[in-house]
Amino acid sequence: MPGMQVDPPAGGPGQSACCHSLVRTLRDPLTLLLGRSSALDKLFADDDLKAMLPKMDNATEESMGDLSNPMVMRTYYSRLLPWKAMFLWLNQSYVPTRQFTHREFAFTLQNEAYLRYQSFAGADELKQEVLRLNPSRFEIGPMYSGRPKDRKALMKAAFRPMTRELVFDIDMTDYDSVRTCCKDKKMCSRCWKFITVAVKVLDEILRSDFGFRHILWVYSGRRGIHAWISDPAALQMTDEQRSAIVRYIDIVKGYTTMEKRMALHRPLHPTVERAYETCLRSAFANVVLKDQDCWKTDPHQWEQVLGLIPDKENVAELLKKFPASSTAPSIDRFKDLRKAHTRATPKQVERHDQAVQDLQIQYMYPRIDTEVSRKLNHLLKAPFCIHPGTGKVCVPILASQIDSFDPDTVPTVGKLLLELEELSRRGDTAADWGKTSLRPYVELFERHAEAVAKEKAREVKAAKAMSMEF
Template identity: 50%
Template sequence: MPSAEIETPTPELMLAFYRRLYPFKSIFKWLNHEHTPSRLFTHREISFTLQNDVYLRYHSFTTADEFKKQTCTLNPTRFEIGPVYTARPRDKKTVRPGAFTPVQRELVFDIDMTDYDGIRTCCSGADICKRCWGFIGAAVRVLDSAIRQQFGYKHLLWVYSGRRGIHLWISDREAMALTDDQRRSLVNFLTVIQGGKEMHKKVNVRPIIKGSSADLPPSIRQALDQLVQPFEDLILLDQDCFRREEGWKELLQLIPDSKIVEKLERKWTDDRSSDDKWADLKDEIKASYPSKATRAPMTHAIEDIVLQYTYPRIDAEVSKHRNHLLKAPFCVHPKTGRICVPIDPEAIDEFDPELVPTVGQLLRELDAAAPETTGEEHSDRERTSLKPYVEMLEKHALGLMSVVRRDRIANDMTW
């Protein structure tokens, strides 16, 4: 049931949501990696944004119940999760400044649709539709496989950000322990699109050997293979990026051969589709460079264009520092009222941001269902469309907990 109207969540709605629906227990398990509270939870910073936009930092809790109680008391519009510190964040004022440093933190990524404003033709700014989601879909597939295969991390949780983007939380022990420097290296390794808005060519990742650009590094070659199809579907057909003049002018800026550019400039008009223009470009290159050997620089240019239009645009600052705060899963986006639900990366293409339940819708579902009997948080959730999403988080958390259990058994056997 797509709800086209935007309902800004009221404080009353929010309170009912925290009381009856928000999965505090599952969030606890996911952050804590086991049933009994450990430092991963007790030394963890939670920060709240209150209804009047006051920002409260350095809260921490000993149990999931305490977490829920405090959240209901403060009734924030949203809350964010920070790092695990050397001491409890709530004790920050009482410990020596040097003794309060972040030590662990999920490795997080943020992809935001606004970074695609130069490319997408359907919406801009804060708007998002099913069509823009194609960019996110391509980005998720590339990042998900790159991180799993190259860095070997297994516990990835993708979460819709509530409006126009997606977050990724990686909870592997090794990923949690990365230093800021290591995070920076990892992010820069994954960052391909660079250069400000005054720079046309934003992809410069080829190693330079003897003055000419060599083949793509293996990681990016692999990404490119995954992006060829989305480029066709998304850029050429759906978004039709090169139909309008500003679109194809931008494309021609990326062609290193001025003769080809001149020819195409004369030929192209606004009623020629992107698909045809792309074919024109390829034909032109084949005609001008008949032998494969001399064509290398042009092939490179074409590959770089595919990357520039489809490679994930990561908001690098979010990932570089352990103490960057990121909105918790299942929060309500204060503008759209939509829940930040987990997303299965395998089914990323079927995901439609406009079908994500809103807080108002969930509470209506609850009212429509049979009147509450026990008042238990758990049973309420069962009766709404939030259920499958919570199950997803629950399953993810179980995966993390089984690793801890396995490690513990292994350690016990060693003596």
């Protein structure tokens, strides 16, 4: 049944079966789920996996990316996903520690069954289990006080989450009330600009206000982006501390539909003031007024915005000048909107100016999924998974390069397997991510993981030195 949680099938890696037996086995989804085929349990010796590719004539990116073919994901997991870098990033050391061995993993299988509380001794064991189960995706949770797979043998009070990365999730659907080019699950390079602005502002807050350094931004594969913060201080945060950071950042909560005015305190908080001056004001002009042309494209937004302005005499004039049938561009409307009524008192002018500024911030300030960040035990999709709806890889990106990032150029699993197929035709049957368009993303991830591990090593060294002094 979709969504049900089941225990993982038994079995393990061994000697490979022949290719024809493999194809016959993989055509039976029940066999794949329950692991009853000894041939399936013996498929995963690395030497044989290096040669695995979906076999088809006249291969195209679309055919090689057919996620209904079990060999597509299995080949991707075998030859392209950077397991060692994944291990180093989560473990923060080259030698397995509790940070990895006590870490929860969860798998979504091809039939939507959901396996939670999986844990592994190292990268190889995780890889082998992923190859065996062949999930559509997997998620990463916290490090627990005991190994998650042994939780049933532990007292309930003795099994609790201890550490995990501080994570944030920004989803394009939270901008549905203001973007005009797409809705729901659809996204294009135009509305992606809202995410671009959110990343710039949130990254600056996390670095400047909280001092975090090891922030990994990961494109979700369709219409959002995730942030993983691996600093020691972030890992050790309690639920209360995580919630406090969320409250510090989430100033737009409750005001995303533009039906209610977000009235900020004056003077503005330094964080909001900095964001407005360095990013939001110009972004509002470029994204809302020019590119999206929100108030011309969506007359209902124009009416909502006018309802947020306290200068009712000015609002009446603007409604008369720019009725619902008006084709005037948003930038012209904003010029008139900024001007307070000629008969307004100095106090009314001040309130009007503040309302206009609040409006710009309300449109462009980051909108985060607060529940993702509040709790230690929350799970989040792993980097380098494949989005089942788009076939795109969930690739890491740099906040400093977010302006040049185009989601449409992110490699799909079909593109990557087609690249492997072309290499195979030239005689290179053992090629991995290093010879594909995934390479720059993996190299970025490796650099990030190494930096995290070095920080952890310095912390351990300093703790040992301090203990020796006493």
